Amino acid sequence: MTNLPLELQQKHSVLITILNEMGSMLIGYSGGVDSTFLLKSAHDLLGDNVLAVTADSATLTGDELDEAGEVASAIGAAHLAVKTDEFESEDFIANPPERCYYCKKERFSALKDIQAARGFKWVAEGSNADDDNDWRPGTKAVRELGVRSPLKEAGLTKPDIRELSRALGLSTWDKPSAACLASRIPYGERITEDKLNQVAEGERYLKELGFRQLRVRHHGDLAKIEVPADDMQEVIRRADEITTRIKQLGFYFVALDLAGFKSGSMNKVLNK
Known part of the structure; x- marks a missing residue:
């Protein structure tokens, strides 16, 4: 990492400090650029004290679920796919501007249950510092449930994460941005x-x-x-x-x- 710009090295150092302080975590993992970088960083530091969990639902394609599992396996991290059904929620089906809030509330509530059952200290997710520049109602659910966003806390932007991912040899470093269906x-x-x-x-x-x-x-x-x-x-x-x-x-x-x-x-x- 020493060949990276100094500012980026400093942000990465902050992230390492945050992850070490967290100690153990369950990560909401989609297999995208951000959550893959978070998983790699956390697993390198904390090993078996990290579990990646992917919500298996109608809003995620089977291809994306398979790719997430393959990338987690390449990292060496434990990976769990959990069935979720947003179609049980009329708030989701009605598709209001706050749709993402209701979806995230259900998903991260399920992750909190797994966290409690398995004894992890934290639930974490992959939002970055750029995400505040768009309409992100799911952020409210993240705050309400006490879910941590280590990449955002470290001030890492999407370009930062791509550059760091490339330096770490992650195949996702140039993966196109994705969103739920x-x-x-x-x-x-x-x-x-x-x-x-x-x-x-x-x-x-x-x-x-x-x-x-x-x-x-x-x-x-x-x-x-x-x-x-x-x-x-x-x-x-x-x-x-x-x-x-x-x-x-x-x-x-x-x-x-x-x-x-x-x-x-x-x-x-x-x-x-």
């Missing part, structure tokens, strides 16, 4: 498993074509595809085959968002 459905539109499956299958198909950073937004009969500006020409070139496949999933119309990919783009309507 429910984030593809506009606020106020009820969430169903069929809608989540349509989104998951559409995104899986586009990834198979070679696109890495993308979203398929569910607007009823319309599927809206978001990719970075550099990928738009390729989507247009393959428009016929893409349109045919996406329509087979149950959509009647397929559109390309000319504004390009933007994580959290559904939150723009909250400014109204």
